[in-house]
Amino acid sequence: MILSNLKTIRLQIQKTASKCGRDPDAIRLVAVSKKCPVSSLQEAMQANQFLFGENYIQEAVQKKAVTGDSALFHFIGHLQSNKVRPAAQTFQMIETIDRFKLAAALDKELKLQGRNMDILVQVNIGRELQKSGILPEDTEKLLTQILPLSNLKIRGLMTIPPFAENPEQTRPYFRALRLLAKEMQEKKYFFDNNHVELSMGMSSDYAIAIEEGATLIRVGTAIFGDRPGQ
Numbered sequence: 001m002i003l004s005n006l007k008t009i010r011l012q013i014q015k016t017a018s019k020c021g022r023d024p025d026a027i028r029l030v031a032v033s034k035k036c037p038v039s040s041l042q043e044a045m046q047a048n049q050f051l052f053g054e055n056y057i058q059e060a061v062q063k064k065a066v067t068g069d070s071a072l073f074h075f076i077g078h079l080q081s082n083k084v085r086p087a088a089q090t091f092q093m094i095e096t097i098d099r100f101k102l103a104a105a106l107d108k109e110l111k112l113q114g115r116n117m118d119i120l121v122q123v124n125i126g127r128e129l130q131k132s133g134i135l136p137e138d139t140e141k142l143l144t145q146i147l148p149l150s151n152l153k154i155r156g157l158m159t160i161p162p163f164a165e166n167p168e169q170t171r172p173y174f175r176a177l178r179l180l181a182k183e184m185q186e187k188k189y190f191f192d193n194n195h196v197e198l199s200m201g202m203s204s205d206y207a208i209a210i211e212e213g214a215t216l217i218r219v220g221t222a223i224f225g226d227r228p229g230q
């Protein structure tokens with residue numbers, strides 16, 4: 001099941017990319033494995049999927065102990081400042097940096113561990129009260145504050161748009177994130193301004209996100225099926 005789901009999604013990525021003139025290799029699939037047993041990750045690894053997204057630190061620590069170093073993990077959940085130690089030890093990228101205090105705590109911990117980390121700044125592009133993420137108009141200020149933190153590499157922006165029945169309704173939000181990233185790229189806020197990461201798109205709307213420039217898509221249920229409790 002996981003194997004055939006991955007095949008379907010890879011094909012869809014290729015089709016969508018070629019339709020809009022993008023290189024399919026510029027789009028990386030983050031398999032969102034939250035609440036999935038580690039056997040599901042191992043099954044995905046059998047099918048050459050080595051990049052995973054996790055929302056809970058402890059769960060990711062346990063899975064990484066089993067999968068070993070061939071699997072890479074992105075943190076995509078809400079990170080608390082008191083969890084930066086295990087986060088810094090476990091993840092290749094943290095996609096959800098949305099406040100300076102958190103960035104500073106992470107940078108301090110990385111200095112102790114003697115390593116750097118790739119991060120994305122999470123933007124609340126739909127301006128939803130209940131959602132994490134920095135507001136679009138405050139993003140530049142946050143980037144300015146994070147830039148001097150020498151153990152963090154700001155790779156790009158991430159967003160979770162408002163829920164929509166029709167995936168087409170997410171397009172304006174994806175487009176807005178792309179335009180914001182372009183503006184920040186022109187001002188040279190990113191670690192590599194020739195290659196800015198845009199993490200957007202989930203199971204229902206990743207094709208639209210690709211059309212709008214996503215370089216990282218975060219897909220869970222379309223790979224692993226419904227999570228327990230759903």
Ligand SMILES: *Cc1c(COP(=O)(O)O)cnc(C)c1O
Pocket residue numbers: 032034055076077160202203204218219220221222
């Ligand atoms: C759970 C989750 C996803 C995956 O959602 P699906 O609809 O299962 O593809 C993507 N991004 C974030 C931040 C998530 O928490």
